[in-house]
Amino acid sequence: MKLKRLTRAAVLAAMALGIFIVELQLPNLTPIPGVKLGLANIVTVFSMFLLGPANTLAILLTRILLGSLFSGQVMALAYSLAGGLLCYLLMLLLRKLLTMKQIWVCGVLGAVAHNLGQMAVAVVVTGTPAILVYLPVLMVSGIAAGLFTGLCAQFAVGRLEHTSLFK
Template sequence: MRERKNSQNSNGRSSAGKIAQYGLLIALAFIFSYVEALIPLPVPVPGIKLGLANLVNVAGLYTVGAAGTLVVGLLRIVMVGFTFSNPGSMLYALAGGILSLAVMALAKKMDWFEKTGVSILGGVFHNIGQLSMAAWITGTAGVFSYLPVLLVAGVITGGVIGLLGGLVTDRIAPAVRGMRR
C-alpha cells in the first residue's frame, strides 16, 4: 500500500493550508483598503485614515508571524497602489508599512504590550514612516509639523484597530490551527 505524502513545512503547516491562509489575508487586506478608500474622513489634516487594512497586520502578526505578515503587507501595498492609487503613494505606504510592522514585530517579540498596544505602536510608527518619506522626497523637515496631530490620530486609530484585531485574532486562531494540520 502506498503511503500518501502530506506536504508540510517545518512548522507543521501544510503547503495548501499555508497558501490558503496567505491568500485569505491578502484578499482581506485588499478589500479593507478598498473599503477605506470609499470612506471620506471629515478631518482637516491630510493623511489621516482609519487603517482598516492594519486589522490584517495585527491578525497576521499573531497567526502567521512577522515574515508572513510582511509578505502580505507588501503585496497589498503594491496591489492597492496600482489599483486605487499611484506609485508615489506606494512609496509613502511602503515607508509607513515597513517601519510600522518592524516596530510591531519587535514589540510583540519582546512581549512589551498586548495586541492593542502593539497596534497603537504600529499606527504611530506608520505615520512617522510616511512623514520621514515625505521629508526625504521634499528635502524639508517642515512636514514634521504634522507630527503631533498624526501621533494623536495614530494612537486613536491604532487603539481601535488593535481592539478589533485582537477580537479577529481570537476568532480566527482555531481556523489557523486547523490549517496547520
C-alpha cells in the same frame, strides 16, 4: 501543509486589499494627509500573531503594491512602503514582548510607527521640514486609530486562534 498556509495568506491579503480600497472611498475626516483609520492594519496585526513574520511580510507587501496599483496612486507607494515597513519592524519586536491579551498595544505602536515612516518620507520627498508641524496631530490620530484596529485584531485573534483554521 504548504497549501493551507498559502491559501490562508492569500485570503488575508485579499481581505487587507479589500479593506484598504474600501477605506479609500471614505471621505477624509480632516484636510491633513495621513489622518485615517488604517483599517488594513487589523489584518497585519492579526497575521503577525497567528501566521508569523514571513507570511505577514508577504501579505503586507502584496497589499501595499496592489493597493497603490488599484487605487492609481503609484506616487503614494513610497509613503506606504516606508510606513508599512517601519510598522512591520516594530511589530517584529513587539511580537516577542506581548501576550495575547496585549495585542492592542501592537496596533497602537504599529500605527504610530507607520505615521512616523510616512512623515519621514514626506519630509525627504517634498523637501519641506515645515510639514513636521503635523506630526503631533498624526501621532494622536495614530494612537486613536491604532487602539481601534489593535482591539479589532485582538478580538479576532481571540476568536480564531483555537479554530482548526489556524492550528
